[in-house]
Amino acid sequence: MRLLHTSDWHLGRSLHGEALIDAQAAFADLLVEVVAGESIDAVLIAGDLYDRAIPPLDAVELFDDTLLRLRSTGVPVVLIAGNHDSAGRLAFGSRLLEAAGVHLRTRVETCGEPVLLADSAGDVAIYPLPYLEPALACSPLEAGEVRHEAVLRAAMARVAADRARRGEPRSVVLAHAFATGGEPCDSERDLTVGGTASVPTAVFAGADYVALGHLHRPQQLAEHIAYSGSPIAYSFSEAGHPKSFTVVDLPASGPPRLERIPIPPWRPMARLRGTFDELLSSAEFTGHEHAWLEITVTDERRPANPMERLRKRFPHVLRLVFEASTTTEVVYGEKVEGRSDLEVCRAFVEHVRGRPVTAAEDALLDAAVQAQRIAEVA
Known part of the structure; x- marks a missing residue:
């Protein structure tokens, strides 16, 4: 089976005030062209479809048009919500889309429910795991701890149980997370609220291929685990980084074969x-x-x-x-560059009041930042 893995479109994003919608439309054109010309059997989009919870209208129109054009090729699309997406808003119409061959998963409760495809070698179970905010996912997944690793392990336990019930078919996992060993850029939103941000790649044991989203640099963490990266650069820390789609050939047995199809920059x-x-x-x-x-x-x-x-x-x-x-x-952008949301809030309060925050105040700021993050992804 031949799969195309992409992620982190961030539709609606700008670059230091410069609109990127034309650049995003250009990579969408190339995506449709590659899917039609490379004998792709399914498209996997590993989250951060939009750049923010309430995207601008032109971003919504581009997303709608791109999904329609992808489906016109006859290829199914499997996609998940990322940490920039509002899972609740993105889920609108998902049951209707499912009937049309667009399998959009945004809810924690669907972890372990695969999209089933087949080729001449048999079934392939694709398990879409939307971004799992620990504070929201811990209880429904019965993870026991409000940590990224704990909720992903609980989700993968559901995947393993479902695979066992189906006789261990070939499997692909889509996830939106910061896996240990991955190299970040300045343009990714910090995930440290809710516990340590990174999760070990061992969490994904058992999958034949793991299609990751969140990190914007294309990179392969193991022979079967990779980030496709974002299709365009979203910060100057990505200057010089090649952008690409990842084509995955999943054989009847053995490791997958990965090929990167370059995405020419719309503007250098x-x-x-x-x-x-x-x-x-x-x-x-x-x-x-x-x-x-x-x-x-x-x-x-x-x-x-x-x-x-x-x-x-x-x-x-x-x-x-x-x-x-x-x-x-020093301009404001230089003051906050590379800092987490909590660090920015803490520095602002200290600047306004002229003294360090107390431990109790720091805990309140931490709780406020976490509450805002939960509100955005809910």
Whole structure:
């Protein structure tokens, strides 16, 4: 059986204020083309379909159109909710979609209920596990602990029990999680609220292939466990990362064979660094004029109107960083970059009040951040 694995579309996302809907439409066109031309038997989408719980209208329209075009190829689609999606909102119409060959799983209770496909070698059971927020999934899964590893182990126990009832068919697991050994980027939302973020790959024992979502860098953690990565770059930490769809050939027995089909960037992305005069005139930077750019200026003194002047040569500069030690001004984005939601909230309170938060206050902030996360994915 030949499967196409993709994830982390983040429809509706922008990049430092730049709309990405055209770039997202371009990868959707390529996806449909690949599915139609590569003898794909099923499309697997491992979560984060949208970038936020209530996506903009153009993102919803693009998602609807893409699903319709995929189904017009005759190929079934299996997809799950990610941590950026609102599971409850995304689930609207899912039972009707199921009848149309689009198998959308968003509810904890469906863990262990497979989508059954078949080829000449027999059945393939595909188990979609939506993002399992520990505080919401612990009780229905009877996990015992409010931790990412605990809820995923409980979900995989249901998968194992179902496989045993069916005589151990070949199986594929879709999951949205941070697996140990994976390499993150700046553009992924922190999962540490609700316990340690990462889960060991041993949690997924028994599956013939594990199609993961959440991390945006394409990477293979074992011969049968992989992240497809996001189809386009969503932060400058991803500049230079190749983007791709993962095609998985699942044989009658033995390990799967993985192939990456490149996704050409809709617009290149790069990080440039130099003095202001070098950036404006040096041939070293020729070829980047039409790229999305993060530019680091190394001058001791900040030049006048830097963004306006740089955009005469580089019209798509999106982020400007001043490196010189004499520069004391720090933009808000630099202050929060790489910090978790809890760390940002804690720093804000400490800045406003001029003193560190107490242990009791920190616990209240932690509870508030967790409550907001639960509200977003519910």
